[in-house]
Each structure stands twice: as C-alpha cells, then as structure tokens.
Amino acid sequence: MNKAINIGIIDNTNQFSLINLIDGKLNEKVVSTEDLEKQHLHALFYKKEILEVNDINEILNKSQNFYPLTSLEDISSSKEEFIKKSFEEAYTLYENSLESWRLQNNVILLETLFEHADHLKNLWPNDRTAFFEELWFILKRNLGASEIKIVYNDIKKASAKSDRNELIQVTIEGNKHPNPKEGGDFEKSLMDQFAEEFAVPFNVSEFNEEKGQLVLTAVVNDSPMIIMAEVPSFSRVQSAVVSAFMNSLSR
Template sequence: MDFSLAHIKSENQLIYRVFSQKNEDFKVMDLEELDDLEVQGLFYDDELYESEQVKLFLQEQSKFLPIRSSSETGMNSDEFSNVEMGKMRSIFEKISSSWVLQNNITLLEELFPVIDHLNAIWPNDRTTFFEELWFILKNNLGAKELKIIFNDIEMGKKENEKNKLIKARIEGKKLPHPFSGGEFEDKVMGHYEEEFNQSFNVVEYDAHKGELVIAATIKKSPVLIMAKVYDVSRIQQSVLKTLFTGLSRE
C-alpha cells in the first residue's frame, strides 16, 4: 500500500514525498500546508528542535502521526529527498508499528477512564461519541483512513413527531467528518448484518490491499468499521476488543 511522509527541513519548510509503485511525488512546501496533506509519518532535522516554533508544531502533530528526528532514523532532510522506496518503507514500518504499540499501551493504561468518558457521552450525543471513538481507533490501528457506520437517533422536529433510528457515518484520513447515512450505509450494514453477534469481530482483512472490516456492537447497537491499515496485530485486536467489551456493559 502507498504511503506519504514529510521531513521538516527548516523552520518554515518541509519536504513531502508520496511513495507509490505507480506514481511517486516530491514537493517542497510551507510548514502550515501539512494540515492539508495526507501524511503517515513526520521527520525533522535534530537542530530544528531548538526552534520554539518547530517544537510547538511537532507537539501538535504528535496527536495524529509518528514523529522521529534525523538522529533516530539516521537520515537528514537531504537524504530523505533521495532515499528509495524500499529503504523508506522499512523505516516507515518500524516507526509506525512502534507508534501504534505505544498507543495500544497507553489505551490499556487509561482504559477504564476512557470507557467511562465515552459511556457518559453515548446517551445524548452519538456524533461526538463516534468522533472520539474514530480517533481512538485510527491511532490504535495506525489507519491510513477510517470509516465508522452506526445507528443514530434523529429527534422529532414537530411536537407529535417520533424520534427515528437512522444510519450515519464518521470518516476521514486525519480528522473525523460526520455525514448522514443513505443507501450506501443501509446496503453495507445489511451485507454484514449476520456478523454483528459479538462486541468485536474482525470480519475481513486483506493484507495485500490493507483493507480491514470490523463488525462490532455497542450496547446491542451495530457498528461497522472499515479501515485502510498497514498491519493488524493480535495485540491491536485484543486491546480494541477489550475496549468494545467495556463500552457494551450497562
């Protein structure tokens, strides 16, 4: 699967590279443009950490992706500009798996407060609940992109109008975006309806394409998770299964 990385070369600029078998891309861009890019990892030259501007930027980006210095990777910005895809993939896989494992450990350490927090949101604000769950899943799967389809409640707008159960989805690559569901959501949930028989169930995983489908339930409500991932380990599955088991408890 393709991957995209960036390397900060100065206080104001970064190098952006897309590593692909079909069409590689290389650009020098302004630092603030990173928010508009699809990036799975970020690097920086060590001396730039002395800059308060760069340090704050790195701290903000650390919520979304793995970050490493040139001394950790043995590769400065000039070398990053010229490194071939095979070597870069090896470096990327190491830093990505390490970052995901650290996220798994952190979630385990904070599991009960996380479950309590999400359970408090569940009854009154499904959108916020699933936006927060989206972040947890993305960081603990190391997903390139992630989509969650779920049941939501549409409140009646008129005095005698009843509330309706509708399909909704949250999807995104870096940030979660909520959408009202429609024919696609109805169809795909119907396709997997026999799989919603446990709290967490990996239904499909194509390692070559990096396509992952998980059927889950939260308080007997079906949740479908579709992600593009670089790997799925047993530890990741165990941590997330424990999370969903906790979310399903009354």
C-alpha cells in the first residue's frame, strides 16, 4: 500500500507514541492520551497494565470496534523495542494484528449471520440511512478497511421545489464513523459505470493489491450499491463471508 499506516503504542496514562509507516520508513511522534480518540489509527499496541486505568480501558474498549488492539506482551515487545524495529518488522506486526482482528470479526459475523441480517432487513423499509450506516460498520470490521465508502440509490421525496419524487445517489463514507450525504454527478456516473455488474447479487469488481483498493458491487432487494474500501489485502475467505452476508439480506 502506498498510503501511510498509523500505529499507536501506549504504555502509560499521559502519552502514547504515534508511529507512521510510509515509504519504507518508520517515524514517531509523541501525542497526549487526551487526543487518542481523535487519531486515525490502523492498529494499537498497548501494555496490559494500562487496562487497570479506567479512562484508558474505556477508550480501548470503544476503539476495538474501529481497528485491532494487541498487547505488547503478546508480541514480546515494549514500546521502546517496537520503535527501534525496521519498517518491514513493524509492518509485519501490523499485518498480523489486522489479520487476527479480521478473522475474529468474520467468525463472529458467521455465528450471528441471520441475526444481523434480520436486524438490517427490519431497518430497510423504514430507515434506509440507518441500514447503510450499520452495513458500513459491519463491512469495515470484516474487511479490515481503514476507509470505506458505499454509494447507493435512494428516493428524494417531493418538496416545495419539486412536485415529484426523485431518484438520487447517496454516499456513506468515513474512516471511523459513517457520514451520509447526497451524491452528485460523479456518484450517478459510478452507478452507470457499474450497471452491468448489478446483474448478480454480489461481485468483486476489482482489487488492486498494490494500492490497497477494493471495489465490490451488490444488490439488495433490487437496489444496487457500490462498496469501495481501502484494505491491505482481500482473501477468498473474506469474499465468501461478505458474499454470504449480502445474499442473506435478500433471502
């Protein structure tokens, strides 16, 4: 991947190290723990004893929904030792942490597949935005995506400015929380561009491993969507799990 990977390492209550991996280099800066939740991290490594601090424990519990958490003890390292590692060594630790997190998320989704599907299907007719926001979270965790964007069709109700309903495109994107907004000409052209791929319920349109860019198409209840994600890798297992889940939404 060409984009920077941001790794947090925390072993005390006052500050943590923000490690930036890019262009074969490992760069560090020290950040206050007060800003931990504001950071766009791809993974976090922590010292186990830090969990005894309630405020930090609470932050880490919330953070595990967004990126993998791994204890320094589990990789037999300390913050000082991690910072001295080569780019390749640090990146491998990140990849291993991410893969373990993704695998766990995929197992959980398989175990609760129909429960999640039924919940989303209940949202579909009454709250389309909530449906796609929750789908965004599920896909982000199971793909291990640092960023993810979903483009889908929706109906804009008639108003004082327009006396009839209008078909529009909506995007939901973000790196930590989903942000829905009405699309424009670009999103409409995307839907037109991928129109032929909507003939099947789920399709892996493209995965550029070098750039870490994944494009999926799916159809739920005859409604098409495009899913674009930034991921370091994409396996057949992930594809099978996401395919099964998307198909379950239309069963």
